[in-house]
Amino acid sequence: MTERLSRRSVLGFVGAALSSLPITQALAEDDPWLGLHQDVFGNRPIAEEDGLVTLEAPVRAEDAALVPLTVRVSGGDASRPRSLTLLIDRNPAPVVATFSFGEGAGEVVLATRVRVDAYSNVRAVVETQAGSLHMATRYVKASGGCSAPALKDSELAEAELGKMRLRQFAAAPGSTSREAQLMIRHPNHSGLQMNQLTGYYIPAKFITDLEVRRGAALVFRMEGGISLSADPNIRFTFRPAGADEVLTAVAKDTDGRVLRGSWPVKSGDDS
Template sequence: MKILVAATFAALISQPVFATEVIDNPLTDTGSWTELREDLIGDVTLADGATLFTVDAPYRAHDAATVPIVIRQTDLTAAPITSAMVVIDENPAPMAADMTFGPAMAPLNFELRVRVNQYSNVRVIATTTDGDFMNGRFVKASGGCSAPATKDPSLALNSMGQMRLKHFGDTPQMSTPRREAQIMIRHPNYSGLQRDQITQLFISAHFIDKLEVFQGDEMLFTLEGGISVSENPVFRFDYTDNGDPAFRVRAQDTEGNVFEQTLPKNAQS
C-alpha cells in the first residue's frame, strides 16, 4: 500500500501544470460579479489588469476538478504584485484563494489548480503599490465542486499532509538565482458537495484553509483557501533563491489539523 501511495504521489507531482499558451477566452459581462463585487472587495477601484499581468486558463477544461490557473506579471517595469485573489464567479464559494507574495516571488509567475462548478468567469484581482487590477478568463467546465474524489477516503486520510517539492532545471548560479519550483500537498480538500460512493451521503467539507511557504525565514507566499482549490493542491511558481537550503511549509485545514514540513531544495523528487 505504501508503495502504491508513493508511486501515485510521484506521478501526480510530475505532471506538467503550467499552461503553454494564452487562449482567447476573455472575461464576459454576464454572471454574478456585480453582486459578488461588493461582498468581496467593496468599492475598491479596479484598473484593467491586462497590461500588468496575464491569466492563463483553458477555454474548455479537460477536468473541471483540476483546472490550471496561471498568473504571470508581464509588465516588468511596474511595481510587483504583492497579493492576488482568485474568484470563480459561479462557484458555490466564489473566493477560491486569497494570496500574499514576498519580494522573492517578483516578477510573479504562479500557478494553482481549482475546481470550476459551471461555466464561469475566473478572475484575478491583483494588488501592487500602484493600486488594484483585474484580469481573468472565461472557463467552460461543469461539476468540478461535486466531482467524486479520486482516491479511497481511507487512503486519502492516511496520506493527508504528505508534501513533495520538485524543482525544474539545474541549480542556479549565483548570477542567475531565479528558480522554478512545485509544491504538492496531499489532502482530499473535500468541498462538502461530494458524495461517498458507497453510502451516497454527502462528505463534510474538509479542506486546507491556510498555507505558508518560506525559504528559511523569508516568506515566499501565503494562501487562504476555500472549497474551490483542488484535491491534493499543487502550486508551481518562480522565485529568487536566497541560498537557504530548504523550504518550510505549514498548512492548516478546517478541522484544525496542522501539517508542517521542511523540504530540502536539492533533494531528489
C-alpha cells in the same frame, strides 16, 4: 462565504428540481461578478486586461475537478505584487484563494489547479505594492467540479493524507527567480459531495492556510477554500538568497491539522 455557499446550493437544487434545467441555466440571469466586486474588493476600481496580469486557463476543461490555471505578473515594481486573488464567479465559494507575497517571492508566476462548478468566468486579480488592482479574466467551460468525487482511489487518498512534496526546477536563463512546485496530499473535500448511502454530505475538509518561507523570508501566504482541487498543487517562484537555504511549508486544514515540510534549496536542476 458560508452563507453564500448554503444559499447557492439551496437555490441550485431547487432550481434544478423544479425546472429540470441544469443549475447553470437556472442561475444564468444574474451576473455574480457585480456582487463579488463589491464583497471582495469593496468596489475599488479594477484595471482589466491592461497587460500587468495574464491568466492561462483551458477554454474547455478536461476534468472539471482539476482545471489548471497559470497566472503571470509582469512589469517593473509590480512584478512582486502585494497579493493575488483567484475567483471563479459561479462556484459555490467563488474566492478560490488569496496569495500574499513577501520579500522571498520572485517575479510572480503562479500555477495551481481548481474546481469549476459551472460554465464561468475565472479571474485573477492582482494588487500592486502601490495598491492598484489589475484583473485578467478567462471563460472556462466546465461543470460539476465541486461535487465531483475528490480522488479516484479512495483508500489511497486516506492513506496518504498529509504527505507533502516539493519539486524544484532549474533556473530559467536570465531570471533571478527560481521555480518550485508544492504538492500536498489532501482530499480538500468541498462539502458538496453527497454520500448517497447516508444521504449526508461529506463534511467540508480543506486546506485553509498555507505559508511558504525561504529561511525566515516569506515567499507567500495563501488563504484557501473549497475551490482548490484535491491534492492542492501550487507552482510558484522564489528569490534565492545564498547557500544553505531551506524552503519550509506549513499548511493548516479545517480539522486543525497542521502539515509541515522543509527542503534544502537546490542549486540547479530538478529534484
